[in-house]
Amino acid sequence: MKPTTMFTSAIAALTMATGLAGAAAAQTYPEKPISMIVTWNPGGSTDVLARLLAEPLSKELGTPVAVTNMAGGGGSLGTQAALDAPKDGYTILATTSGNHVLTPLKNDVGYRYDDFEPIGQLVAASIILTVREDSPWQMLDDFVEAAKAEPGKYLFGAVPDVAPHLTLLALTDTAGIDVVHLPQQGGAPGATALLAGDIDLLPANAATVASSIKAGKMRGLAVFSAERDKAFPDIPTAKEQGYEVYGSPFVGLAVAKGVPDDVLKTLRAAFDAVAQDPEFQARALKSASELTYLPAAEFGKVWERDWNTYAPMLQK
Known part of the structure; x- marks a missing residue:
């Protein structure tokens, strides 16, 4: 056998052996x-x-x-x-x-x-955009229309630079509206601020506002998920209402x-x-x-x- 042929055969054999060893390792995972x-x-x-x-x-x-x-x-x-x-x-x-x-x-x-x-x-x-029970806004379009009519008038609360805050910013960008951010120290303080009338809207994790929604103290305008939250089937998604904004x-x-x-x-x-x-x-x-x-x-x-x-x- 020529030296070149012998070298090629050796490389092929080594490659095959390495491949078989790798396959064996994968087959035995996890060890x-x-x-x-x-x-x-x-x-x-x-x-x-x-x-x-x-x-x-x-x-x-x-x-x-x-x-x-x-x-x-x-x-x-x-x-x-x-x-x-x-x-x-x-x-x-x-x-x-x-x-x-x-x-x-x-x-x-x-x-x-x-x-x-x-x-x-x-x-x-799920992140839900909530308002107080006595808010005139029933749907997302109601809020958007009001915000467009009076830019900078309405306040929303959220911890800065976390998902609820960023999701609301995405909504304002998509809808072309101007609302004012009032920073909060957490979801629970934000809920307290909304119920006290210190803010007009609260984007929050569903767990934060669930009890207040079920008690009729808050109303959800939209849920920012691909589908409705099974715990709140009556709250439509933002996408359903024409605003393709997600926050999950x-x-x-x-x-x-x-x-x-x-x-x-x-x-x-x-x-x-x-x-x-x-x-x-x-x-x-x-x-x-x-x-x-x-x-x-x-x-x-x-x-x-x-x-x-x-x-x-x-x-x-």
């Missing part, structure tokens, strides 16, 4: 425990959901999934740790709108939303780009199976909130949508 990083403190809503998910996900994958809290830097500390970990599928990220989209848009934290691969969405909270803070799973495709496929299949299991859905509803599951491809579109929505407001 050891998986770490799920939560970028917020223990006991918070994301932590509760992550721990609720970890047990059935462990059973589905056949290996322990352990939750590790790494809070700090608006969620960037844990997110960067997930990005820096070996790209082997043994570190996954419980990601949220805050650490994944808002923080990297507001600060130079060294990563973007698309440095990660989506596994799937677990929850997307999410919680889901992601991994850093570079994880092998077969490993990623395994993680996605396990997540999909758990998220769509009726028993898990019932446990989530009882312990945390109603699931708004999305598979990987759709979850990735949410990342891109939210990034493009909030970038003009935060990257000034």
